[in-house]
Amino acid sequence: MTGERFRIGFLPLVDAALPILAHELGFAEREGLHIELVRDMTWATVRDRLLYDHTDAAHMIAPLAIATALGRDRPAVPLAVPFVLGLNGNAVTFSTSLSDAVGLGDTLGDPQAVGAALRTIAAARKAAGKPLRFGVVHRYSSHNYMLRYWLAGVGILPDDDVEIVVTSPPFAADALAAGEVDGICVGEPWNSIAVDRGVGHIALATAQIWRRGVEKVLAMRAATLDERRDVVEALVRALHAAAAHFVEPDTVEASAEILARPEYLDAPRDAVLRAITDRIRLAPGGEPMHYPDFMFQYREAANFPWRSQAAWLYSQMVRWDYMTFDPAQAATAGQVFRPDVYRSALAGSGAPLPGASSKLEGGLAEPIGAGSTQGRLTLGSDRFFDGRAFDPDDIESYLAELP
Structure with a gap:
């Protein structure tokens, strides 16, 4: 080879x-x-x-x-x-004007509290015929799904109350600067670059929406x-x-x-x-904060x-x-x-190999030992912000319960 x-x-x-x-x-x-x-x-x-x-x-x-x-x-x-x-590794970044309107502070926002403030603004903008617009990196991206999951969970209906459009990661800060979007959900370093350019304020890390x-x-x-x-x-x-x-x-x-x-x-x-x-500068000129x-x-x-x-x-x-x-x-x-394939590649290496191939997602609030075929495995919290859990063996019921 x-x-x-x-x-x-x-x-x-x-x-x-x-x-x-x-x-x-x-x-x-x-x-x-x-x-x-x-x-x-x-x-x-x-x-x-x-x-x-x-x-x-x-x-x-x-x-x-x-x-x-x-x-x-x-x-x-x-x-x-x-x-x-x-x-994880992504963030939701608002334009500085939207950040001021929502009242973002010098720490990461609480998903529910930021969502409640955003809901009021989204309703007003929709009524005025100028709905809020968010940029994500692709229609089929975790950025799109994380953003939508959070918005729907706080009572803001994507595609109805707000618009969601696609912007390439390297151009996300430019889209914010040009006023083409009011917020972005993108990976690093493009949130940080928007902040450093003075055109964005990080509202949430996607790890706050779905940890892990x-x-x-x-x-x-x-x-x-x-x-x-x-x-x-x-x-x-x-x-x-x-x-x-x-x-x-x-x-x-x-x-x-x-x-x-x-x-x-x-x-x-x-x-x-x-x-x-894991250090994030949330607002222009601010000191980076540590988010584990x-x-x-x-x-x-x-x-x-x-x-x-x-x-x-x-x-x-x-x-x-x-x-x-x-x-x-x-x-x-x-x-x-x-x-x-992962197991086969790492067999004999000492790397922890989960014994199962599937698990309940969002079910862990605290670290717990997990079954492994090799090595010792501990899994940490993987909670969704709304406290829901996802059973991969019952997707239909899960979908029926979502807002």
């Missing part, structure tokens, strides 16, 4: 860190791989490169992998996700996984090693330096460093592709595409995530 080439598409976001670091720091080379990184500016382009064989795998928003496998917006292509590149919510994944065509299984497993090991390195406190400065380079994020090093050390686990990596088997996470994303696709629940499609969505 020496020198096996693997091309990976990515967007300039902090959570593209693992393939970048696996390449730059020799973790891929140690596994006999040569990673080539292909930088793009939109998720649609990342997906299209993958589907048309310009890349072998992609740093991808998790719902887009599921939508692609289900044939949403285009003919279906089976995809496989053997590794999760990170949990799945975010970016390593996605590939299922045919690639079948044809190059050994290579894919080597890549999983390289990414896992990069994740272990990434969370070490004494590596963050060097990691930020690498990620900030023009060929990767092309972003201020300080904004990148704040993101990977803002972006979650490595610990608690964070990179394990739980099929229940895929099932939750499918439930939101049904909800917000106004579809009817389909058990066959739910099964297809769940099968995109490949915990079997």
